[in-house]
Amino acid sequence: MSQDPTVRVERWTLQSRISILAAAIILAILATGPFFFGNNAIDKLTTLFIYVILAVTWNALAGYGGLVSVGQQAFFGLGAYAAVRLADAGLNVYVSLVLAAVIIAAVSLPISSFMLRLRGGEFAIGMWVVAELCHLLVNLDSLVQGETGTSLIALNAYDADTRHALNYWVALGSMTAILVILFVLLRSRIGSAIQAIRDNEEAAASLGVRVMGTKRIIYVFAAFGAALAGALWLSTAITFQPKTYFGVQWTAYMIFMVLVGGLGTFEGAILGALIFFLIETWFGGSGVWYLIGLGATALVFSLFVPRGIWGWLERRFGLGLLPLGYRILGVPSATRMQTPDDGGIGAAPSVGTP
Known part of the structure; x- marks a missing residue:
């Protein structure tokens, strides 16, 4: 069986290179x-x-x-x-x-x-x-x-x-x-x-x-x-x-940020921290209702969005801004794994081996 020439394995993409550059620019701006x-x-x-x-x-x-x-x-x-x-x-x-x-x-x-x-x-x-x-x-x-x-x-x-x-x-x-x-x-x-x-x-x-x-x-x-x-x-x-x-509230905050952003995703933890920061800024003065809201939100994400926001975006749209593993791109339709939430991009999940 001949190998499909369109199949390739890559780690860095144009998307990820642009993301790294954007991150460096943002950090430079923040430094001022x-x-x-x-x-x-x-x-x-x-x-x-x-x-x-x-x-x-x-x-x-x-x-x-x-x-x-x-x-x-x-x-x-x-x-x-x-x-x-x-x-x-x-x-x-x-x-x-x-x-x-x-x-x-x-x-x-x-x-x-x-x-x-x-x-x-x-x-x-x-x-x-x-x-x-x-x-x-x-x-x-x-x-x-x-x-x-x-x-x-x-x-x-x-x-x-x-x-x-x-x-x-x-x-x-x-x-x-x-x-x-x-x-x-x-x-x-x-x-x-x-x-x-x-x-x-x-x-x-x-x-x-x-x-x-x-x-x-x-x-x-x-x-x-x-x-x-x-x-x-x-x-x-x-x-x-x-x-x-x-x-123990400090660990509770950590868990909340990671669950909402995306457990096991590099970008998800950063996104979760930003979301938690915004929630605390807007609703931190609500007393006990603020804590109840955090707990309810974490429970909802655990039940219905277990991969978190970034995990869902990554799976749905194939986002990989800060790739940790390799990606197999261009897998032929006859051999690629069909999943209900494939995202329609013809890409298999990232492979974690460096």
Whole structure:
């Protein structure tokens, strides 16, 4: 049987190249934000950048790694706490924010030795237990004074305008670095191994994949992202109260963003963060009805749009702005798989092997 010359395998398309260029232009424009926007707009955009970090790192852990955690607030809170401690020791406050995330990523290594032995619901609940233990331990620190909390008083060294601008630039730079690192990681052999483990851990091990080591990489990366987000949030809120930073609502926000945007899709987590940011901006003052609305929306998407908004768009229209795998294009109609939601473009799904 002769091979159809129209069939080709590709990773980068014109669409994806334009998307990367557009993303670079948008980031360059955003970098000038403090010169044109007021402090209120700067603070809101800083919040959006933090939400993107939370969404993409939780999606990396659960959507690509298959490790569904309901305890990422452990690292979020520890990141803020470590930043307070480092700043109190005399380190520059903005250096403290990034170094705190690095330290908590290192702390997550021994934790991973125990947690990664758990699977499914056991892992999810185990992470929640870790978060509660971290909360209790932080409360014992005399600097924190229990639930009374403390403040990142080192920020007082900067005037208001400078502080808002620095928070913005650090958050924007952190988000950009997280996105680039994750994109490169998921396109590498490690990314393929991560997804293979998610699909079938035993089969991946039989093919020579280092299961525990690969899972540890994505676990530590997700811990780093959550800790960095926690430290950045502290720089905008200034005050640190353990019950706020170790609250399960942070993981609930992550889950909401990823479910709505598209679990297991790179673009979906970013879209979900943007949607959550807009919802919070418009309806955040609605009190308990706001939380009820978030829960109902997440439930609807789980039942009727399980692939999320971006997952549906990707399947329906063949969108692939930031491709992680290969695409098989031009498959002959006699051999291509027929699916009810094929999108009519004659393309098979992406192949995750780099």
